[in-house]
Amino acid sequence: QWIFLNGEYVTKENAKISVYDHGFLYGDGIFEGIRVYSGNIFRMKEHMARLYDSAKSIMLNIPYTKEEFTDLIVETVERNKFDDAYIRVVVSRGVGDLGLDPYKCPKANVVVIVEPLSIFPKELYETGLEIITVATRRNRPDVLSPKVKSLNYLNNVLVRIEAHLANVSEALMLNDQGYVAEGSADNVFIIKNGCFLTPPGYVGALEGITRNAVIEIAKEQGYEVKEEPFTRHDVYTADEVFLTGTAAEVIAVIKVDGRVIGDGVPGIHTRKLLEKFRERVVAEGVK
Ligand code: PLP
Structure with missing residues (x-):
């Protein structure tokens, strides 16, 4: 190496x-x-x-x-x-x-x-993740913009510690107003009635490159995609939830704070999106 x-x-x-x-x-x-x-x-x-x-x-x-x-x-x-x-x-x-x-x-x-890297075990892509929301807040955009991918990842590390203590492998941070921001190293999407929702950058999330690729792919597949703030209630009552990130790729979430999402298995839209995403990543890129 x-x-x-x-x-x-x-x-x-x-x-x-x-x-x-x-x-x-x-x-x-x-x-x-x-x-x-x-x-x-x-x-x-x-x-x-x-x-x-x-x-x-x-x-x-x-x-x-x-x-x-x-x-x-x-x-x-x-x-x-x-x-x-x-x-x-x-x-x-x-x-x-x-x-x-x-x-x-x-x-x-x-x-x-x-x-080589794999942050989640392979099976979890089939079964989906159980996650929680944590007390650690995303730093405010006016303090240090979450758009800066800086080496100050202490919030994110604290999120992982809270997740570990709760026996889950990832967790969501809220912003200081209580809107859902993102995971420790991934963005979050919810799907309700076939419509994809993800927090806009100003809520306090990194503008994920995987997130943007997923928005593109979902639109190509004919889905409506909205960037708007949502709360934990919206996550709990969503039909599907998934995370996106360079390391995580696209991974379904099946339980949040003990609430089962949809049928408790990766949903049909998430699975379709993951399949299209996988096709896309091999087809694209510079050598
Ligand atoms: N949010 C945070 C805090 C991250 O560190 C990352 C990881 O890179 C993401 C979201 C996902 O962004 P990307 O899809 O560009 O990897």
């Missing part, structure tokens, strides 16, 4: 960064998770656009143009020879002193890791 680290390809054992890196000291940095399906990188352009938007928002200088960065990610994928894999791109503020001052970090640290 070869890891890209600041212009060099190194082994896992040698992929090391200073303890003075501000990504480590302060969570000062950004990242992307991208998927490789059958050798094709899924929606690379969209991921690069989000990475550079995140960088701009926090005034982080990525030392490569978008084109150069795209090329080096493609090269890292090729060197690793996995047909199906997950790519983790991390850009941190870089090495500085112990103070917070980002202006004392002259150069970003850039890392690209490629490896």
Whole structure:
């Protein structure tokens, strides 16, 4: 396995960064998770656009143009020879002193890791997930925009801890007004009377690339899709619920806070969507 680290390809054992890196000291940095399906990188352009938007928002200088960065990610994928894999791109503020001052970090640290990944066991894609809603709130868009895919994932980590304590593998965060925002690393959709609903970005969710692909696919399949706020009540009473994410892909939810969703099995629309999504991911991508 070869890891890209600041212009060099190194082994896992040698992929090391200073303890003075501000990504480590302060969570000062950004990242992307991208998927490789059958050798094709899924929606690379969209991921690069989000990475550079995140960088701009926090005034982080990525030392490569978008084109150069795209090329080096493609090269890292090729060197690793996995047909199906997950790519983790991390850009941190870089090495500085112990103070917070980002202006004392002259150069970003850039890392690209490629490896196989499956966050949920395969069976769960057949049976569906049981999830809960948790006390941890999504941070407000005016504090740190959820659109910035930053290294500050403490809320999300706390969500996973709450989920773990409740013996489930994922959970939903609400925003500070009580509207459903998203999962710890995935977006949420509900289906009611054949209509797909997902929270709009302003509720406090990352604009997921899988989410946007699912919106596109659902529309192509003739479904109505709406981006509007909804509450836990709407989730409990939905016909179907599912999560989307680069790592999670599309996964059905069959129970939320003890309420059985629909018939308690992955619903017909979710299954159709998952099938179409799987067709799409292998058909698309840049080599
Ligand atoms: N929400 C959060 C907080 C995430 O970290 C992710 C993961 O990347 C998503 C949603 C899903 O976004 P995407 O489909 O772009 O992976």
